[in-house]
Amino acid sequence: MSNVELPTIKRTPLTIIIGxxxxxxxxxxxxxxxxxxxxxxxxxxxxxxxxxxxxxxxIVPHILWWLMICAISIIWALLYQWTVKKSDTMWPGIFINVILFAIIFILLGWWMEIGPNVTELKHHSIISFCCLFILHGAFVGFSISYDEPYTDNEKHSR
Structure with missing residues (x-):
């Protein structure tokens, strides 16, 4: 019974699903x-x-926007997997998404004026956006990094 192998999913398709x-x-x-x-x-x-x-x-602009967000999230998850997947916490994902939030709202919106302007939003909107980005980073970061320490131990024990 100890020789039973469980089916596994390859890393990249799993990362695409997570993204x-x-x-x-x-x-x-x-x-x-x-x-x-x-x-x-x-x-x-x-x-x-x-x-x-x-x-x-x-509804067409909304569907395009939903597809764009999912595609960006897949790309973000793949980049996360290739760079910092070895961390066993969700903090790198949160940190990277906070930087992404700052880039979108401060650099693109306020400074370059091609994105959402942080000075035109209300305080509760800014906090909600920040929480949204943190939640996304925590989900993707932890989902990708969760089993990394366990898979390394299994590889070294064989």
Whole structure:
């Protein structure tokens, strides 16, 4: 009974699934924060000027934005896996997402004026966005780094 091998999932497909799921959680919490009036609806969503005017007011821009968030989350998860997966805590994921929050809101929004401007948002919106980014970083970072110490021990014990 001790010789039974459990099925395993390769690292990269698992990371893609974790990234996609993290993106979905990000979107769901974003929509919930908007529902409870913590954040404005279109604070992060770009304007889709390449779409036909009739499509810009429908569900198409939202679907494109949801797909964009999931794709960015997958890329972020792959970069995390290739760089800091050896850490056995969620703190690197949180730290990286706090830096991402600062880049999006301070560098792009306030300084370069091509993203959401942090000076135009209310305090509870800024705190909600920061919590959203921290939650995403904790989920993706911990999900990727969770089993790393255990898999290393199994490799060395054989």
């Amino acid at each position: 996609f799921t993290g993106g979905l959680f990000f979107i769901l919490f974003y929509e919930a924060f908007h529902f409870f009036h913590f954040i404005p609806k279109n604070a992060l969503m770009p304007s889709w000027e390449f779409l036909a005017p009739a499509w810009q007011k429908g």
